[in-house]
Amino acid sequence: MRKQSFLAMAAGLVIALAAQTAHAAEKIKIGFLPGVVDPFYQVMQVGVEKAAKDLGIELVTQIPPTWGVEAQTPLLDAMVTRGDLNYIITAPVDKDQMVGPLKAAVDHGIKVITVDTFLGDGDYVNGPVKFPISYIGSDNVEGGRIAARGLAKAIGGKGTVYINSTNPNVSSVEGRAQGFKEVMAKEFPTIKVLGPDFNLDDPNKAAQQTAAVLQRDPNLGGVFGTNVFSAQGAGTAVVNAGLGGHIQVVAYDATKLAIELMGKGVVSLVLAQKPFDMGYLAVMFAEADAAGVTSLPRRVETGFAIIDKENVKDPAIARFIYQVPGK
Numbered sequence: 001m002r003k004q005s006f007l008a009m010a011a012g013l014v015i016a017l018a019a020q021t022a023h024a025a026e027k028i029k030i031g032f033l034p035g036v037v038d039p040f041y042q043v044m045q046v047g048v049e050k051a052a053k054d055l056g057i058e059l060v061t062q063i064p065p066t067w068g069v070e071a072q073t074p075l076l077d078a079m080v081t082r083g084d085l086n087y088i089i090t091a092p093v094d095k096d097q098m099v100g101p102l103k104a105a106v107d108h109g110i111k112v113i114t115v116d117t118f119l120g121d122g123d124y125v126n127g128p129v130k131f132p133i134s135y136i137g138s139d140n141v142e143g144g145r146i147a148a149r150g151l152a153k154a155i156g157g158k159g160t161v162y163i164n165s166t167n168p169n170v171s172s173v174e175g176r177a178q179g180f181k182e183v184m185a186k187e188f189p190t191i192k193v194l195g196p197d198f199n200l201d202d203p204n205k206a207a208q209q210t211a212a213v214l215q216r217d218p219n220l221g222g223v224f225g226t227n228v229f230s231a232q233g234a235g236t237a238v239v240n241a242g243l244g245g246h247i248q249v250v251a252y253d254a255t256k257l258a259i260e261l262m263g264k265g266v267v268s269l270v271l272a273q274k275p276f277d278m279g280y281l282a283v284m285f286a287e288a289d290a291a292g293v294t295s296l297p298r299r300v301e302t303g304f305a306i307i308d309k310e311n312v313k314d315p316a317i318a319r320f321i322y323q324v325p326g327k
């Protein structure tokens with residue numbers, strides 16, 4: 001009896017070890033390369049790390065200090081050169097210029113998943129760029145439309161509005177400006193749209209640019225800041241000019257500052273993206289792809305939480321405000 005149970009235990013152990021060995025042989029290693037250091041990508045990193053921990057996947061993270069092809073490409077090249085990564089999860093900082101460097105990664109046997117921003121036109125089935133497994137991120141054109149309707153309402157449907165954005169050729173902010181302009185032209189043709197000005201993801205530059213427009217245009221009623229730093233700069237300029245409550249700001253990205261400015265009447269609407277989900281899902285996609293799953297969607301839209309003064313205290317909404325670890 002005792003011998004039998006010992007044998008059964010030993011057999012069980014062998015099976016468990018064999019299973020473990022097979023599993024270890026299949027284990028993937030992922031590189032995570034976001035766009036820049038900011039609260040949006042910090043929350044995305046939390047999602048990536050949580051999924052990697054949950055699935056027991058090794059992760060290598062590199063974060064460009066500034067926004068741009070010059071900063072992102074060498075980090076990508078180094079990830080390729082190390083030779084031990086199976087997947088790269090990245091937010092390409094330019095929809096055209098990052099195609100070559102990411103294709104080089106694919107040619108080295110690394111599979112690519114894009115999060116937050118896409119390559120080409122984002123249609124990985126029929127578009128000009130097909131090699132990424134998937135785009136997981138916001139529908140930014142739709143986000144721009146939502147921002148336009150929110151700002152038009154906040155300024156009473158008339159006057160002039162201004163777009164402050166980061167860089168040309170970035171799929172996310174480009175889509176936001178496109179959707180914003182489209183709705184203004186179709187639904188609010190009497191509202192004049194200025195910009196976008198490009199702040200190169202620098203909040204000080206965004207503040208200077210917005211301050212200049214505030215000075216130049218007495219009819220200005222609202223500003224659309226297309227990302228964290230654009231909205232931050234726009235809000236700062238409005239506050240510094242003593243125009244809080246007179247000029248309305250719509251902020252893309254739910255930072256604590258944007259929410260604070262909403263409390264002060266400077267910001268009327270905040271669009272929260274879902275960076276945690278983007279990161280978490282991307283790791284799950286890599287794991288599923290490695291396991292041979294063939295039906296992964298080539299595009300996943302993660303949705304928004306649209307925050308205003310009325311719903312900001314609702315826990316179902318407030319949970320989407322970006323919670324940066326340690327802050």
Ligand code: T6T
Nearest residue numbers: 038040116172227228229253
């Ligand atoms: O708005 C996000 C991101 O979606 C965009 O692609 C770049 O800017 C942010 O990271 C915010 O700073």
